[in-house]
Amino acid sequence: MPADARYRLLASTIMPRPIAWVVTASADGIVNAAPYSFFNLFGADRPVVALGILARADRPKDTAANIRATGEFVVNLVPHALTEAMNATCVDAPPEVDETALAGLATVPSLAVRPPRIAASPVGFECRLTHLLETGPGQLLAVGEVLHAHYDRRVLAGDPERPRVDVAALDLVGRMHGASAYTRTRDLFDLHRPLWHGGQDGGAAHHKE
Numbered sequence: 001m002p003a004d005a006r007y008r009l010l011a012s013t014i015m016p017r018p019i020a021w022v023v024t025a026s027a028d029g030i031v032n033a034a035p036y037s038f039f040n041l042f043g044a045d046r047p048v049v050a051l052g053i054l055a056r057a058d059r060p061k062d063t064a065a066n067i068r069a070t071g072e073f074v075v076n077l078v079p080h081a082l083t084e085a086m087n088a089t090c091v092d093a094p095p096e097v098d099e100t101a102l103a104g105l106a107t108v109p110s111l112a113v114r115p116p117r118i119a120a121s122p123v124g125f126e127c128r129l130t131h132l133l134e135t136g137p138g139q140l141l142a143v144g145e146v147l148h149a150h151y152d153r154r155v156l157a158g159d160p161e162r163p164r165v166d167v168a169a170l171d172l173v174g175r176m177h178g179a180s181a182y183t184r185t186r187d188l189f190d191l192h193r194p195l196w197h198g199g200q201d202g203g204a205a206h207h208k209e
């Protein structure tokens with residue numbers, strides 16, 4: 001199967017995928033932003049996220065080059081209201097172009113890393129690279145520890161000591177199949193986890209809240 005057909009097939013079946021709107025900075029301090037949907041949370045103690053960065057024919061993606069050079073990145077999350085701006089930053093602009101400026105996005109300085117976060121994004125994670133794996137020719141898996149997590153108060157609810165996320169206020173989008181399909185996070189249902197109680201009647205009768 002040709003590589004592009006394989007990509008289309010896989011990326012259209014392993015979905016929906018959350019989107020990391022990644023801000024990095026070059027060693028010279030040039031800011032870069034781009035969306036990455038090969039992204040997820042891989043641990044919470046310590047908090048760990050990872051990005052899959054594909055090879056590009058002519059030169060590495062700026063995100064890959066900057067993470068390799070500096071070991072830092074900021075993941076911003078993408079609510080429905082910011083999808084156009086997110087999409088604008090996926091343009092394959094040369095390294096000297098700051099896509100946050102291109103998309104008219106204000107940024108806020110980070111606390112522990114050089115790349116800033118996107119002011120309009122309701123959640124931003126400042127990350128330090130812990131592992132950079134080459135999973136194919138020029139294809140990378142960048143694993144990072146979250147050093148600081150910034151949440152807009154409008155997307156949090158409940159006890160400030162143990163806040164929960166107001167999912168409707170957050171209104172995130174995910175990447176779906178093909179080149180242009182996305183989904184919203186609104187079609188919800190509840191499913192309670194079974195707890196094993198060791199009985200002979202199938203065991204799993206209790207439910208964990």
Ligand SMILES: Cc1cc2nc3c(=O)[nH]c(=O)nc-3n(C[C@H](O)[C@H](O)[C@H](O)COP(=O)(O)O)c2cc1C
Nearest residue numbers: 034035036037038052053054061062063090091092
């Ligand atoms: C929603 C969305 C998700 C994307 N996810 C990925 C991804 O996971 N990995 C990847 O290599 N490219 C991904 N891309 C493409 C990159 O954003 C694109 O190649 C971009 O130009 C890279 O920018 P950079 O060179 O500034 O890093 C995605 C694009 C969009 C619009």
